[in-house]
Amino acid sequence: MSLSRLVPTALTSAALLLGTAAAGLAQNPAQAERPDDHAIGAADAPLLIVEYASYACPHCAHFQEDAWPAVREEFIETGQVRWVYRPTLTNPIQLAGAGIILAECAAEDRFFDATDLLFAEQAALFEAARSGGDVLGVYNRIGAAVGLNSEAFMACLQDPAMNEAVNAAAIQANEDGIPGTPSFIIGGELLAIVREEGRSIWHWGGEPLMLDGERVPVELNGDSFSRIVLHFLNSSDSEN
Helix, strand or coil, X not given: CCHHHCCCCCHHHHHCCCCCCCCHHHHCCCCCCCCCCEEECCCCXXXXXXXXXXXXXXHHHHHHHHCHHHHHHHHHCCCCEEXXXXXXXXXXXXXXXXXXXXXXXXXXXXXXXXXXXXXXXXXXXXHHHHHCCCHHHHHHHHHHHCCCCHHHHHXXXXXXXXXHHHHHHHHHHHHCCCCCCCEEEECCEEEEEEEECCEEEEEECCEECEECCEECECCCCHHHHHHHHHHHHHHHHHHC
């Protein structure tokens, strides 16, 4: 099955909202965990990090491959960080939307496993889409690994409620003031990628993030992001 047939084109209008938000975060605080969020880590962890990402975002896949394993091992599994993952839409929206639906429909407690696999298979999905290959077959392979058979996945793709949920996720990201992916909310403020003087740096709370007196370049790897997490953990400790 081709990529264009996986999810309805009605997703387009919602996807276009990402990146057009103004100061939504200030008016509609997004730092608190929501009842329908997907979260991992101790509920009483001293630091909550909210990630906004798209299954069709190459930078998000880079983060998932190179930074996420270290962050999960060093901070989440040790009880220092609770992590919330909020999927949203970027182009190609059919790929992003189908990824959201697969993760939501995966077997109970397999959401984060599905997320890992969707990013690991992102290159295969892009290649299948470019070549007119079996995109659905790649999704079915991912689904099978997380307890979702092909019939159940197709039923989810065709479920109007699931497609409405995908649209709602994109609209919510816009209302939360998310400019692009990946973006994070840490310490109640937005941590986002900004191009400045020919390079990408992290902005936090609308200003360049400063560590040891220097602006922090965007390097989506474990060492760099762990340094950022430690900064906020230390800030949290000093406030308590």
